[in-house]
Amino acid sequence: MTTEVKKRAINRLQTMYALRALVDEMYQSSLEAKKEGKPVAWCMLDGGYGGPFLNAMDVESVYPENYGTICAASGAAAPFLERSAAEGFPDHLCGYARNCLGYTATMTELGEIPPDAPTGGMPRPMLLLSSGMVCDARFKWFQALGRYLNAPVWTLEVPRPGMRESLMEGAYERNVDFIVKELRVFVTFLEGLLGEKMDWDKFEQDVNTTIEMDRVWFEVNELRKARPGPMHSRDFWSSMSASALRTTNPKRVTDLYRKMYDEVKDRVDNKIAGINREEKYRLTFVGLPPWHSLGFFDQLAERGWNFVIEQAYHPPGPIDLTWVKDPIEKLVRYRYQGLDHQIDDIFEPEEAAKVREEIIECGYSHQVAVRDAMDYQCDGAILHTLLTCRGTTAPLLLAQNRLMEVWKVPSLVIEGDIVDQTLFDPVDALRKAEAFEETMDHYKKVRKEAGLGW
Amino acid sequence: MVEVTSKGLTRVREIYQDRPHRAKELRAEDKKVIGYLCLYPVVEMMTAVDLVPYRMFGDMREPITRADTYMPTVVCPFLRSLLDLGLKGKYEFLDGVVMAHTCDVGAQVPGLWNTFVETHYSHFIDTPHTIHEAAQKQEKGELQDFQKSLESLTGKELTRERLREAIEAHNQQRALVRELYDLRKPDPPLISGTETLQVVVAVMSLPVEEGSKLLKEVIDEVKERRNGPPKKSARLLVWGPVIHETPLIEMIESLDANMVMDDTCVGSRAYFADIKLTDDPLDGLAYHYLVELKCPRTFREGVYGETSKEHMTDLKSRFNYLGDYAKEWRVNGVILQALRYCDSHGYEVPVVKDYLANIGLPSIYLEHDYTEGALAPLRTRVQGFLEVIS
Numbered sequence: 042m043t044t045e046v047k048k049r050a051i052n053r054l055q056t057m058y059a060l061r062a063l064v065d066e067m068y069q070s071s072l073e074a075k076k077e078g079k080p081v082a083w084c085m086l087d088g089g090y091g092g093p094f095l096n097a098m099d100v101e102s103v104y105p106e107n108y109g110t111i112c113a114a115s116g117a118a119a120p121f122l123e124r125s126a127a128e129g130f131p132d133h134l135c136g137y138a139r140n141c142l143g144y145t146a147t148m149t150e151l152g153e154i155p156p157d158a159p160t161g162g163m164p165r166p167m168l169l170l171s172s173g174m175v176c177d178a179r180f181k182w183f184q185a186l187g188r189y190l191n192a193p194v195w196t197l198e199v200p201r202p203g204m205r206e207s208l209m210e211g212a213y214e215r216n217v218d219f220i221v222k223e224l225r226v227f228v229t230f231l232e233g234l235l236g237e238k239m240d241w242d243k244f245e246q247d248v249n250t251t252i253e254m255d256r257v258w259f260e261v262n263e264l265r266k267a268r269p270g271p272m273h274s275r276d277f278w279s280s281m282s283a284s285a286l287r288t289t290n291p292k293r294v295t296d297l298y299r300k301m302y303d304e305v306k307d308r309v310d311n312k313i314a315g316i317n318r319e320e321k322y323r324l325t326f327v328g329l330p331p332w333h334s335l336g337f338f339d340q341l342a343e344r345g346w347n348f349v350i351e352q353a354y355h356p357p358g359p360i361d362l363t364w365v366k367d368p369i370e371k372l373v374r375y376r377y378q379g380l381d382h383q384i385d386d387i388f389e390p391e392e393a394a395k396v397r398e399e400i401i402e403c404g405y406s407h408q409v410a411v412r413d414a415m416d417y418q419c420d421g422a423i424l425h426t427l428l429t430c431r432g433t434t435a436p437l438l439l440a441q442n443r444l445m446e447v448w449k450v451p452s453l454v455i456e457g458d459i460v461d462q463t464l465f466d467p468v469d470a471l472r473k474a475e476a477f478e479e480t481m482d483h484y485k486k487v488r489k490e491a492g493l494g495w
Numbered sequence: 496m497v498e499v500t501s502k503g504l505t506r507v508r509e510i511y512q513d514r515p516h517r518a519k520e521l522r523a524e525d526k527k528v529i530g531y532l533c534l535y536p537v538v539e540m541m542t543a544v545d546l547v548p549y550r551m552f553g554d555m556r557e558p559i560t561r562a563d564t565y566m567p568t569v570v571c572p573f574l575r576s577l578l579d580l581g582l583k584g585k586y587e588f589l590d591g592v593v594m595a596h597t598c599d600v601g602a603q604v605p606g607l608w609n610t611f612v613e614t615h616y617s618h619f620i621d622t623p624h625t626i627h628e629a630a631q632k633q634e635k636g637e638l639q640d641f642q643k644s645l646e647s648l649t650g651k652e653l654t655r656e657r658l659r660e661a662i663e664a665h666n667q668q669r670a671l672v673r674e675l676y677d678l679r680k681p682d683p684p685l686i687s688g689t690e691t692l693q694v695v696v697a698v699m700s701l702p703v704e705e706g707s708k709l710l711k712e713v714i715d716e717v718k719e720r721r722n723g724p725p726k727k728s729a730r731l732l733v734w735g736p737v738i739h740e741t742p743l744i745e746m747i748e749s750l751d752a753n754m755v756m757d758d759t760c761v762g763s764r765a766y767f768a769d770i771k772l773t774d775d776p777l778d779g780l781a782y783h784y785l786v787e788l789k790c791p792r793t794f795r796e797g798v799y800g801e802t803s804k805e806h807m808t809d810l811k812s813r814f815n816y817l818g819d820y821a822k823e824w825r826v827n828g829v830i831l832q833a834l835r836y837c838d839s840h841g842y843e844v845p846v847v848k849d850y851l852a853n854i855g856l857p858s859i860y861l862e863h864d865y866t867e868g869a870l871a872p873l874r875t876r877v878q879g880f881l882e883v884i885s
Contacts (some may be wrong), residue, residue: 129845131862133569133836171794173624176599180624180794181842188846193804196625196794200633201596203605203619206640215636222629226800234802404609404617426567431838435603438565439610 048317050342051273056301060280063288063297064111067103068160070289074101075164080235083141083163083192084287085179087172089356089376090197090224092287093251093368095170097244098231102170103163104286106179108144109137110332113460115159118333121147122461130185136429136460138182149189168234169194174201176432195230198223204380205404208397213379220373245368250291252375255356257298258284262355264305266417269314270349271305274326275338276315277351285354314347321345322481323418327352327440327452328425328433333462340471344478350417352440353433358386380409387412407443414448418495421481422452428464449488453477503716504690506709510697517700518549519588526702527590527649532577532604533737534760534788535595535622537780539770540641542703543661544649549589550699550761552739553577555865565607570600571836572865573737578604581612591616591648593641596623598792598839618644624794626786635781642777658776664703665770671710672698672766678717679755680824683726686717688733688744688754695761696739724753728885730825732756734817734847735832736840742867746874747830751881756824758817764789789816791839810850817847818854828884829858830877834865857884 071081082102084091095102112118113136121143126132128146130139144163147155154162169192171180180196187194200216207213228239258281265272280301283294307313314320324341326348331337338348357378365371380400384393387409399406414422422444424437441452453473457465488495501509510517518528529541530551538548553576562579580586592614594605605619620637623630642653675694678685686694694713698706717723729752738744739761744754757763768787773779785793797804797812820826829851833840844860851858859880863869 129848129860131833131835131841131844134838134841138842173794176838177624177792178599178838178842181791181839184794185842185846187804187806187809188849191804191806193801194794194796198623198625198627198630198633200621200623201602202621203609205609205617206619206621209640209643211636212640215633219623219629219633219636222632223625223627226627226629230800230802233800405606407610426569428569431570431836432599434567435570435600436606438567439603439607442565442610 050316050318050339051275052313052315052317054272054276054280054301054304054315056297056304057276057279059297060283060294060301063294064107064282065160067282067286068163071101071103072161072164080167081164082168082170083166083183084170085172085183086175086286087170087197088174088199089251089255089284089287090172090199090220090372091170093244093247093372094224094227094231094239095287096247096289096291097240098235098237100168100231100235101289102287103166105141105144105163106137107282107286108159108163109140109460111159112140112144113333113462114335116333116462117157117159118460118462128188133429135176135178135182136427136458138178138185139429140460141182142185145186145189166190166192168192171196172199173197174199176430178432193234195227197227199377203404204400204406204409207380208400213381216379217370217373217377220377221367221369224369224373241368247291248368248372250295251288252362252371254288254291254295254298255284256359257295257302259356259358261298261302261305262350264302264309265349267309268323268418269312269316269320270323270347270417271308271313271315272349273315273338273342274330274348274351275335278330278335278354281354284356315349316342316345316347318342318345320347322347322420322478324348325350325352325413325417325419325422326425327422328437329353329427329430329459331425331457331465332459334457334465334467337467337470340467341474344474346474348423349419350413352413384409407447411440411443411447411450414444414450415493419448419450420485420495421477422450424452424454426454426456428456428458429461430459449484449491449493451477451480451484453480503709503712504694507690507694507697507713510700511693514696514700515585515588518547521547521702522588522590528588529616530586530589530592532592532594533597533601534765534790535597535784536593536620537638537641537784538703539658539661539665539780540638540645540653541593542664543657544645544651544653546590546645546649547702550696550739551577551586551592552696552737553865554580554585555740555742555867565611566600566603569836571598571834573834574600574604576865578607578612581608586612589614591618593618593620595620597790598837600836616648622785624792626793626795627799631781631785634785635777638777638781655776658780659772661703662770662772662776662779664707668698668703668707668710669766669769671707671714675710675714675717676756676763676766678714682730682825683724684753684755685720685723686713687724687748688757689741689748691754691757692738692741692744692761695765699761699765724748727751727753729753729828729881730755731828731830732758732817732820732824732826733830733832734758736834736837737761738832742870743832743863743873746870747877750874750878751885752828752877756820756826758789758820760790763820791843806849807853810846810853814847814850817850821854821856826856828880829856830880831858831860833860833862835862
């Protein structure tokens with residue numbers, strides 16, 4: 042008599058593993074580079090603006106935000122969080138930041154990487170590359186590291202205008218011009234820091250290769266619109282680092298993403314889901330995931346919850362840039378596509394005109410913000426409010442409102458934190474999730490009656 | 496037109512207790528009153544097209560009941576309170592609102608306000624984070640868009656002439672506030688921290704000329720009066736984000752301390768640098784609002800484009816003005832205060848402490864949640880601090 046082994050709830054993509062391994066490679070490369078006396082930077086996730094410059098000038102990098110997720114997932118964050126508190130940093134500050142502040146304070150005190158630091162730790166940097174994107178913590182935190190590091194801080198600026206203001210005449214071009222100018226000054230700074238000139242051929246090649254890499258990654262995620270959803274969010278989060286953070290070898294990653302595309306396409310063609318259970322509910326995840334407790338999603342998958350799309354870390358969609366000659370400008374126009382373009386991309390011309398009118402009149406349009414819910418036919422959204430991340434948490438209830446207003450998609454708010462495991466109660470979250478199923482069932486009917494199609 | 500009979504500090508207290516009252520009177524006189532959040536909306540531009548800029552605040556005493564539907568509780572309580580008041584119609588008397596990219600949550604409030612609070616006009620200024628030359632140009636571009644928006648609202652042309660006049664009027668007001676602050680230099684100060692805060696809040700509720708007239712009355716009154724604050728052992732500077740209500744300052748001044756100086760945004764940050772009159776006034780405004788306003792939301796390097804960094808050099812370049820204030824106002828202790836969930840100031844606390852320790856100034860950090868109840872346990876800590884510094 043044989044016992045049938047029950048398959049794990051989430052049906053992991055085989056091609057994910059090679060992409061996930063890139064994260065460990067990143068830390069290894071940085072440690073080796075440091076040993077060899079090569080430049081190493083600590084960087085913030087910066088929307089892809091910084092990577093090509095660092096690649097062209099052979100600067101290795103690690104991402105303390107990502108390191109926070111690694112420390113959280115491996116249970117190593119607690120001593121760093123405690124150290125951060127002891128240094129006087131308030132406990133409501135970003136969990137990634139506190140993890141890093143505590144890590145760096147410890148490293149400075151010891152004169153070496155803390156023993157037992159996950160993935161071998163982060164080597165002492167010679168540059169802190171921060172970003173104005175997403176939240177202010179991401180430059181304030183690097184600025185605060187000045188207590189422990191003498192590395193200069195450079196902040197890559199990215200404008201964040203309001204909806205109405207971004208449609209004002211000339212606003213988009215001004216913003217592009219601003220980012221381009223800042224990046225040119227960044228090059229001058231890098232040349233001064235490293236004592237070397239920028240290799241512009243290498244830079245241009247890297248820009249082009251990275252854009253192509255992101256195009257393939259974008260297409261992988263477009264496939265996830267299929268029913269059943271072929272790729273679970275856990276696979277997205279495991280595979281995204283090269284795109285969301287940086288890769289020193291975009292050509293290699295492009296090949297890996299192509300392989301992933303083939304595997305996902307095969308699933309789509311054969312109606313294979315990203316979970317090994319019947320897909321009862323299609324979910325979107327809004328906010329940053331609980332990196333320390335990703336097993337929670339397996340428990341939800343057991344119940345037929347398939348997370349088919351998430352609202353953070355995605356690359357921009359493809360755009361025609363053949364008319365752009367300057368590689369910095371090309372990089373910027375790809376990364377910063379603007380609301381006008383987004384509206385034209387999503388809507389047919391008549392609807393686009395109405396959306397613009399609404400934005401100019403009211404200052405907002407719900408339609409623009411929550412399109413994914415329809416494109417990926419979501420039955421519900423999980424909103425992860427984080428004690429220590431106001432950048433992603435502050436807009437969550439507005440998202441909840443918009444999802445219901447536009448698409449009759451209900452949301453479940455689950456409280457937690459990105460790093461501090463003690464703030465997330467998986468038992469309570471699961472209890473809420475079970476009750477939420479009734480809500481999702483109800484709104485399936487509401488959407489059908491409203492003619493919303495799914 | 497309403498005739499005002501009270502003057503000086505009495506008038507200040509009347510306005511402070513009921514800020515919307517004067518704004519509503521002005522509306523009845525067909526003036527347009529535009530609310531603005533924080534320091535980064537350019538009041539001079541509003542004045543130049545005959546709008547009355549009105550600084551918006553929350554209310555420590557009003558329980559937050561409506562905002563929780565739209566804003567998670569783990570964000571700045573001041574901004575939650577502000578949104579709550581908007582949702583309850585407490586800002587119905589405004590003809591519009593202007594907000595700017597102050598902090599992360601501050602940048603979210605405009606979207607929420609547009610969506611859930613009925614407002615006839617709104618504009619958002621996306622203030623850059625750095626002070627590089629390109630960022631100053633970007634700020635100017637943002638102000639050019641703001642100009643178009645104001646002209647569209649009012650039907651008036653915002654000429655360079657009008658803007659220069661407005662800048663001069665606001666600079667005059669800044670000078671008057673600095674003159675008022677000078678009256679806190681003697682020991683004991685001639686005006687308390689509590690009274691000073693009330694004056695600044697009142698002035699931020701009035702058209703610029705009316706505010707300046709009130710300031711002159713207050714200055715004259717304070718110079719002459721015999722019943723000023725008593726002498727205390729401690730002369731303190733308070734640092735941090737918005738304090739617009741007096742309970743925290745009152746609590747501190749009820750102990751053996753005079754609050755003689757501040758580095759807050761309802762205080763010196765708004766008034767201690769004049770706007771330079773440039774050929775194109777927008778250049779001077781862009782420089783002032785981006786570079787000269789000393790709020791932690793702006794990223795400043797010690798030296799622009801520096802390729803190496805030394806911690807204390809960096810801190811001195813960022814905070815030497817605090818040392819100057821401490822010298823001029825003969826401060827012997829600093830209260831660092833911040834609202835819970837204020838990230839911009841939260842990251843700054845340890846490094847400001849480092850700077851203050853370097854210049855031999857003791858400091859204490861108080862975190863509170865924008866309620867009066869939260870202040871009671873802080874009293875004991877302040878008492879302990881005062882014992883240490885005495």
